[in-house]
Amino acid sequence: MSEATPLTAREAGLVGCRRCGRVWPIETEECGRCGAHLQSRDPRSLSRVWAWWAAGLIAYVPANLYPMLVTSTLVEETQATIVGGAVELAQHDALGVAIIVLVASVLIPVGKFMAIAFLALSVHRQADTGAHARHKLYEIVEYIGRWSMIDVFVVAILTALVQLNALASIHPGPAAAAFAASVVFTMLSAQSFDSRMIWDHLGGPRPRPRLEERAT
Amino acid sequence: MANPFRHRYKRPRIPWGKMDISATQTDDLIACPNCDVLYRIKAPARGERARCGRCHEVLITPRLGAEGRIIALALAVLILTIGALSFPFLTIRAAGVSHSASIFSAAAAFSGGPFFLLSFAVLCLIVLVPVGRVLLLLYVFVPLARGRGVGPLTKQAFTLAERMRPWSMAEIFAIGCAVALVKVADLAEIAFGPAFWMFALLTLLVVAQDSLICRWTIWDALDKEAEA
Incomplete structure (x- = not known):
């Protein structure tokens, strides 16, 4: 028996509540302490992950194709997409902000789609290695997901602020709504993922020690 | 050595290891919400935190007042x-x-x-x-x-x-x-x-x-x- 594969609640014939940590016999359906629905592993978790993932990806396409901001000044009206806006910032010597915008609205969303797909696929093919790295990846995805909303807030702030009658005014483009939807969908996708599944196939196909052996 | 990660963290953690589990007595157990590892609860002192030994999730961290x-x-x-x-x-x-x-x-x-x-x-x-x-x-x-x-x-x-x-x-x-x-x-x-x-x-x-x-x-x- 290896100490590196510790006893999990499922192997012990128990189920842990993910909300409050309390442990119950595995057939329990509702946590007696906090009322949460109990399930040792949620079999539909991955379906929900993929459904929200696809919705997020679909919304991310118009978010990049349509303009995010429409700026009207005395002489002209310009429309800027996410990438176009960042390029413009870089040309105005605001390289730092251009990089922030690019990281927040291109690098992070694309990385998030790839990371969630990778995690879900690794559970599908019952990966038995790199659980620590995959868990770290999941924590990063969960933490960073909300920050993509920054772009939508910037558009909201600019629209509220820059209303100088005929001189200059800024209006939101359709991409703002698509981008917000994309961020929300990917957050829901990451939240649907049952991270306990990352650890389930460690040690590969060899039979796991039975409870009686480990418990005595 | 009960815990392979112990040397990496100075803060005390709930020790895992051999435990006798009867399905009726579960109120002194805690399962890590992230990776499902089972622990017997040993309440950490105020200001200390109990982390999961496998995924390092903070399980219990009581704060004074x-x-x-x-x-x-x-x-x-x-x-x-x-x-x-x-x-x-x-x-x-x-x-x-x-x-x-x-x-x-x-x-x-x-x-x-x-x-x-x-x-x-x-x-x-x-x-x-x-x-x-x-x-x-x-x-x-x-x-x-x-x-x-x-x-x-x-x-x-x-x-x-x-x-x-x-x-x-x-x-x-x-x-x-x-x-x-x-x-x-x-x-x-x-x-x-x-x-x-x-x-x-x-x-x-x-x-x-x-x-x-x-x-x-x-x-x-x-x-x-x-x-x-």
Whole structure:
């Protein structure tokens, strides 16, 4: 028996509540302490992950194709997409902000789609290695997901602020709504993922020690 | 050696190892919500934290007088939010024309036609969810701190408050302001209103408050209060 594969609640014939940590016999359906629905592993978790993932990806396409901001000044009206806006910032010597915008609205969303797909696929093919790295990846995805909303807030702030009658005014483009939807969908996708599944196939196909052996 | 990761962390953790498990006696066990490893609870001392030995998730981290501090911070957040909502946030000036924006006007920025839904979503994320969370936490913790037991909806209220946590985006909005400022800096002159500073302080308080909430300790306390 290896100490590196510790006893999990499922192997012990128990189920842990993910909300409050309390442990119950595995057939329990509702946590007696906090009322949460109990399930040792949620079999539909991955379906929900993929459904929200696809919705997020679909919304991310118009978010990049349509303009995010429409700026009207005395002489002209310009429309800027996410990438176009960042390029413009870089040309105005605001390289730092251009990089922030690019990281927040291109690098992070694309990385998030790839990371969630990778995690879900690794559970599908019952990966038995790199659980620590995959868990770290999941924590990063969960933490960073909300920050993509920054772009939508910037558009909201600019629209509220820059209303100088005929001189200059800024209006939101359709991409703002698509981008917000994309961020929300990917957050829901990451939240649907049952991270306990990352650890389930460690040690590969060899039979796991039975409870009686480990418990005595 | 019971724990292969022990040398990497100085803080004490719940030891794992051999344990006798009878299905009827589970109230002194805790399962890691992230990786399902089972532990026998050994409550850490105040200020210490118990981490999962496998995924390093913090399982239990009791704080001294957490209830009182959570209530104090919640009240401060509430007062600052009312202030931040009623004062102008940012003011822009260009060629003699000036315009002030409040948080409400930022949230209502998308209100024209098809953007209504987005406008409502932004209002939720930066105002309604943060304020709602604070009110729910007050409902949970004020009776708890005064030893008045728990109300009929306390558990539901705390569950909802925890669910709201990732959707409370006040701090992201604050960073968004900084980005927006740089974007219009060459177009016009920008001035911070009092609400901006209230919002900045608010952001820090919310982060401090979140770090005080140990879910296991609170559920344990609610459970004991409900039984008493």
